[in-house]
Amino acid sequence: MSMWAPYPPCHSDGCSDRECCDHGYKVAWPELVGMDADEAANVIEQENPLVTILILPKGSIGIDNFCCNRVRIYFNIHKKVAVMPWVG
Numbered sequence: 001m002s003m004w005a006p007y008p009p010c011h012s013d014g015c016s017d018r019e020c021c022d023h024g025y026k027v028a029w030p031e032l033v034g035m036d037a038d039e040a041a042n043v044i045e046q047e048n049p050l051v052t053i054l055i056l057p058k059g060s061i062g063i064d065n066f067c068c069n070r071v072r073i074y075f076n077i078h079k080k081v082a083v084m085p086w087v088g
Helices: 037-047
Strands: 052-057 070-075
Touching: 037 052, 037 070
Parallel strands: 052 070
Antiparallel strands: none
16 A cells, blocks of 8 residues: 555656646545545545555645656644645
């Protein structure tokens, strides 16, 4: 399972926005805001098997580069998704 994975190598296939990365898979999940972070990760894994999921506390600082193979799930103190997850 990809939850709590180490930071993945970046693959952007020459893309600079998430629409370019879809490859027939979903790239944004607004409906997951408020859901348990682990459950949200399972949904994302089912809907886009090309990404590595990082589950992080809201406010975490990471590398600010665009990657087609990465989705960050930011959670609040209740471990609920606090920000819309999206490829990038």
